[in-house]
Amino acid sequence: MTISNKPAPNEPQLPQEDVPESAVRRRMLKAFGWFSVAAAVPFVSYNWITRSPKAMGMLKPLRDVLNTNETIARTYFSDTHLVRTFAVDDAAKKARVNGYDGLKSPIPEDWKLQIDVPGKQPLALTIDDIKALPKQEIVYEFKCIEGWSQIQHWGGVRLSDFLEKYKLGTRSGNAPSPDNTDDLFNYIGLETPDKGYYVGIDIESALHPQTLLAYELNGQPINSQHGAPLRLIIPVKYGVKNLKRIGRMFFADERPRDFWAERGYDYYVGL
Numbered sequence: 001m002t003i004s005n006k007p008a009p010n011e012p013q014l015p016q017e018d019v020p021e022s023a024v025r026r027r028m029l030k031a032f033g034w035f036s037v038a039a040a041v042p043f044v045s046y047n048w049i050t051r052s053p054k055a056m057g058m059l060k061p062l063r064d065v066l067n068t069n070e071t072i073a074r075t076y077f078s079d080t081h082l083v084r085t086f087a088v089d090d091a092a093k094k095a096r097v098n099g100y101d102g103l104k105s106p107i108p109e110d111w112k113l114q115i116d117v118p119g120k121q122p123l124a125l126t127i128d129d130i131k132a133l134p135k136q137e138i139v140y141e142f143k144c145i146e147g148w149s150q151i152q153h154w155g156g157v158r159l160s161d162f163l164e165k166y167k168l169g170t171r172s173g174n175a176p177s178p179d180n181t182d183d184l185f186n187y188i189g190l191e192t193p194d195k196g197y198y199v200g201i202d203i204e205s206a207l208h209p210q211t212l213l214a215y216e217l218n219g220q221p222i223n224s225q226h227g228a229p230l231r232l233i234i235p236v237k238y239g240v241k242n243l244k245r246i247g248r249m250f251f252a253d254e255r256p257r258d259f260w261a262e263r264g265y266d267y268y269v270g271l
């Protein structure tokens with residue numbers, strides 16, 4: 001390479017070969033082509049935004065941007081965003097009770113966790129099936145959007161262990177895997193047996209390592225007010241998402257209906 005081939009500092013960094021004139025012109029035309037594309041982008045996107053169907057009262061592309069913010073707030077299978085935990089002795093001896101929707105009828109005597117599996121027979125699991133999985137305990141600050149919080153001690157199984165064991169939450173029917181997050185449904189829906197209370201949980205928060213299917217409070221089986229026989233404990237969310245007395249679980253890409261979101265609260269309600 002000779003000195004004369006080196007471009008001056010403020011010249012475009014063209015390849016160091018001999019370029020015939022016609023090729024230079026072609027490059028300039030190409031560059032101009034890209035420039036016009038770039039210049040047209042604002043007009044095209046403006047048209048695209050204003051012509052798109054409205055979704056949830058917002059223009060869809062704008063709503064998608066907001067959903068992307070949600071995505072940023074989530075971390076797939078991450079162990080690095082754990083909520084603060086406490087010693088068992090720090091837990092309130094008597095946990096506060098709040099919310100009776102879906103709990104007004106007696107617990108069905110033949111209670112089983114019903115799970116809809118797309119394209120397959122539904123599963124019906126007993127509490128013993130759930131207790132057969134490794135037990136996990138957590139002591140953390142439970143927070144209700146109404147303004148109170150309390151350190152509570154819950155026990156159960158990791159929802160992620162459960163989904164892995166029963167190969168749930170994926171389109172393929174394989175166990176959820178961090179290597180194939182495209183295979184995951186976007187949401188898990190949960191409802192009480194009488195469908196009086198229901199929540200939708202984004203799959204990332206569902207798979208969070210501190211999210212439990214809980215059957216114990218302070219080392220004792222959960223009582224009916226707190227959600228016997230099985231409830232969701234999801235420390236990365238406010239209390240509203242911690243559905244008591246789970247009757248049915250299902251998977252969906254669209255947001256499952258959500259009791260408090262329908263009444264004006266944020267759907268995501270993450271901490």
Ligand SMILES: Nc1nc2c(c(=O)[nH]1)N[C@H]1C(S)=C(S)[C@@H](COP(=O)(O)O)O[C@H]1N2
Pocket residue numbers: 095096097098099100101102103143144145192197225226227239240241242243244245
């Ligand atoms: N089935 C059911 N689950 C529910 C509710 C409810 O009304 N019904 N209330 C939610 C709210 S707002 C809170 S703060 C917590 C309270 O749980 P706790 O009663 O165990 O304290 O449950 C959540 N789960």
Ligand SMILES: [Mo]
Pocket residue numbers: 098099143144145146239240
């Ligand atoms: Mo709450």
